[in-house]
Amino acid sequence: MLGHVPPLPQQPQRSPFSGHMVVCGDDALAQRLAVELRYVYGERVTLLLPPGPDPRRPELPLTGRGRAAALFGRMSSAMNRNGAGNGGGNADSDTNAGVEAVRILQAHEPSDEALEEAGVDTAAALALVYDDDERNIRAALTARRLNPRVRLVIRLYNRKLGQHLEALLDQAAAVASPGLDHTALDASTTVLSDADTAAPALAATALAGSSKVIQAEGLLLRAAERTPPRDGQVADPGLCTLALLSSTTHDPAGTEGSDSSGDEGPRLLPDQAEVAAATGRGTIVLEAVSRNGANARTRRMGGRSAPLSQFFSRRLRWSALGVGLAVLGLAVASTFTTGDKPLHAAYLTLLDLFAMGDPAIGDPTARQIIQILSGVAGLMLLPLLVAGVLEAFGSLRTASSLRRPPRGLSGHVVLLGLGKIGTRVLVQLRELGIPVVCVEDDPDARGIPVARRLHVPVVIGDVTQEGVLEAAKIRRARALLALTSIDTTNLEAALYARSVKPSLRVTLRLFDDEFATAVYRTLRTAHPQALTRSRSVSHLAAPSFAVAMMGRQILGAVPVERKVMLFAAVEVAGHPQLEGRTVEQAFRSGAWRVLALDVAPPADRRPDLAFPGTPPLAPGTGTEDRPGGLVWNLHPGYVLQPTDRVVIAATRRGLAELLRRRSSLTHR
Numbered sequence: 001m002l003g004h005v006p007p008l009p010q011q012p013q014r015s016p017f018s019g020h021m022v023v024c025g026d027d028a029l030a031q032r033l034a035v036e037l038r039y040v041y042g043e044r045v046t047l048l049l050p051p052g053p054d055p056r057r058p059e060l061p062l063t064g065r066g067r068a069a070a071l072f073g074r075m076s077s078a079m080n081r082n083g084a085g086n087g088g089g090n091a092d093s094d095t096n097a098g099v100e101a102v103r104i105l106q107a108h109e110p111s112d113e114a115l116e117e118a119g120v121d122t123a124a125a126l127a128l129v130y131d132d133d134e135r136n137i138r139a140a141l142t143a144r145r146l147n148p149r150v151r152l153v154i155r156l157y158n159r160k161l162g163q164h165l166e167a168l169l170d171q172a173a174a175v176a177s178p179g180l181d182h183t184a185l186d187a188s189t190t191v192l193s194d195a196d197t198a199a200p201a202l203a204a205t206a207l208a209g210s211s212k213v214i215q216a217e218g219l220l221l222r223a224a225e226r227t228p229p230r231d232g233q234v235a236d237p238g239l240c241t242l243a244l245l246s247s248t249t250h251d252p253a254g255t256e257g258s259d260s261s262g263d264e265g266p267r268l269l270p271d272q273a274e275v276a277a278a279t280g281r282g283t284i285v286l287e288a289v290s291r292n293g294a295n296a297r298t299r300r301m302g303g304r305s306a307p308l309s310q311f312f313s314r315r316l317r318w319s320a321l322g323v324g325l326a327v328l329g330l331a332v333a334s335t336f337t338t339g340d341k342p343l344h345a346a347y348l349t350l351l352d353l354f355a356m357g358d359p360a361i362g363d364p365t366a367r368q369i370i371q372i373l374s375g376v377a378g379l380m381l382l383p384l385l386v387a388g389v390l391e392a393f394g395s396l397r398t399a400s401s402l403r404r405p406p407r408g409l410s411g412h413v414v415l416l417g418l419g420k421i422g423t424r425v426l427v428q429l430r431e432l433g434i435p436v437v438c439v440e441d442d443p444d445a446r447g448i449p450v451a452r453r454l455h456v457p458v459v460i461g462d463v464t465q466e467g468v469l470e471a472a473k474i475r476r477a478r479a480l481l482a483l484t485s486i487d488t489t490n491l492e493a494a495l496y497a498r499s500v501k502p503s504l505r506v507t508l509r510l511f512d513d514e515f516a517t518a519v520y521r522t523l524r525t526a527h528p529q530a531l532t533r534s535r536s537v538s539h540l541a542a543p544s545f546a547v548a549m550m551g552r553q554i555l556g557a558v559p560v561e562r563k564v565m566l567f568a569a570v571e572v573a574g575h576p577q578l579e580g581r582t583v584e585q586a587f588r589s590g591a592w593r594v595l596a597l598d599v600a601p602p603a604d605r606r607p608d609l610a611f612p613g614t615p616p617l618a619p620g621t622g623t624e625d626r627p628g629g630l631v632w633n634l635h636p637g638y639v640l641q642p643t644d645r646v647v648i649a650a651t652r653r654g655l656a657e658l659l660r661r662r663s664s665l666t667h668r
Contacts (some may be wrong), residue, residue: 046104421537
């Protein structure tokens with residue numbers, strides 16, 4: 001009898017690319033990142049996706065490949081229109097090839113065979129952005145073995161684990177490639193978290209006129225949103241205007257523009273003429289660039305200790321205080337009436353209080369009265385002690401349970417979803433001292449322990465069911481943050497919340513720009529006086545991952561409606577747009593702007609820019625005799641030298657143009 005002979009395993013096909021970018025993931029971030037690399041940076045990209053729809057995401061009508069192809073098609077046409085309008089695109093000639101410009105592969109897992117077929121052994125960079133940390137770690141170890149020189153960008157939610165993994169993979173790269181220079185080694189492994197990148201921007205949408213702080217160790221940049229001024233008023237321009245918003249004095253809601261909004265959307269990095277002509281528009285200005293002192297106190301987050309208020313009710317604490325004052329009064333009265341010493345009088349009072357003394361037979365009348373009153377106080381103390389013990393045991397028993405929203409709560413933020421993003425946003429809001437009520441349908445969600453530790457009220461239930469938002473006190477809330485991973489759930493919650501409170505400030509997490517625009521316009525028409533904001537986590541996080549794949553790191557990202565503005569440190573050498581030009585000449589409206597100059601010697605420079613600030617430079621002044629530091633109020637006539645390093649604010653396309661010219665010399 002012949003046995004079954006299994007077919008020979010299919011050999012993976014080699015990638016036709018070399019020096020390309022490989023992106024592996026299973027959600028929207030992978031698709032956004034591929035779009036960013038292809039249509040903003042002009043790189044050749046191989047995208048590795050799961051073969052079918054994620055069973056945990058049944059709301060997606062398309063498979064991963066179909067959804068990515070649709071997104072690439074829209075971005076290709078949008079970028080081509082923008083490139084034509086700006087006098088030429090930044091992508092290379094094969095951008096017009098459409099979807100074929102991105103090579104899409106399918107595999108259940110990022111195995112050795114799948115990574116080899118994607119061409120990791122000849123790739124310049126690999127991004128591992130699966131939603132599962134363990135899968136990213138296994139793939140990173142495999143990729144480092146296949147190609148010790150490949151640049152790795154890894155998505156991890158666990159911060160501490162990410163630091164250890166980064167050091168481990170860098171050490172492996174150094175051992176496998178002894179000739180790798182220090183600069184390349186620093187960029188060989190980068191661990192990022194999309195939740196950490198997007199959380200500050202999402203938390204800021206709950207506050208009107210909020211500011212975004214970009215912090216890189218010693219450097220502190222504060223970008224503040226200024227609401228449109230009233231008629232006859234002039235807005236404070238700050239140090240410089242970073243963006244003009246679509247909101248105006250007569251239309252405070254604006255258009256919530258994105259990259260495809262054209263002239264109706266916000267304007268990033270405008271010149272002085274545009275700022276002067278845009279009276280009555282909302283702005284984002286640079287408020288301060290300063291050094292964050294090492295001794296600055298970090299605000300302590302509530303909920304880390306276990307004060308008496310967490311174990312005993314307010315009524316019980318007041319009762320205990322009353323009994324204590326009564327005992328003190330009796331001891332003082334005993335001192336004055338009997339002539340005893342204070343300690344002896346207090347001792348006798350306590351004996352009477354606990355019924356441990358002999359009757360005061362034959363003693364003065366005052367002493368007998370005090371003994372009777374002490375006995376009465378003792379009767380009051382007994383139920384107080386019993387109540388205290390019961391409350392303490394009850395508090396310990398319910399320490400693992402979730403708090404319910406208190407009755408008189410108002411002015412809070414209702415946060416929907418306690419996944420990775422919602423948990424980080426919750427921490428941000430609590431650090432700002434904003435009261436929060438969370439709504440989550442999964443009692444085992446990632447953020448439930450965090451909410452319990454912070455003593456944040458949580459309502460367990462499906463937000464689409466009637467009564468759930470009412471239990472979260474939505475009528476008295478200041479804002480609603482709908483941050484679940486399902487767009488339709490976020491929209492349904494927002495519509496229901498607006499029906500309950502039409503003036504409620506709403507922020508929705510939405511993936512698709514076209515869908516977000518349609519939702520915004522509809523909500524704006526129905527509720528013109530209420531503010532509506534929509535943000536895409538993958539859109540906020542993708543630029544950071546893309547820049548890391550180019551071998552750089554951005555200092556931070558500031559959302560401007562549905563656009564993103566980036567802050568980065570750039571070496572002047574090798575950039576003809578900067579080298580030999582004055583600060584004023586180097587400024588390109590809508591692309592980049594020089595904000596600060598690092599005057600530390602090149603050998604002493606650190607990537608985190610942790611240097612103290614120094615006075616401004618006059619035009620023509622050299623930097624040889626200047627102490628190390630950051631000069632942020634540069635004179636417009638200062639000439640940028642090849643040895644300089646500058647801090648710039650840039651758009652996605654502007655920073656891509658600067659980085660592409662450098663990257664083209666290395667792996668193109």
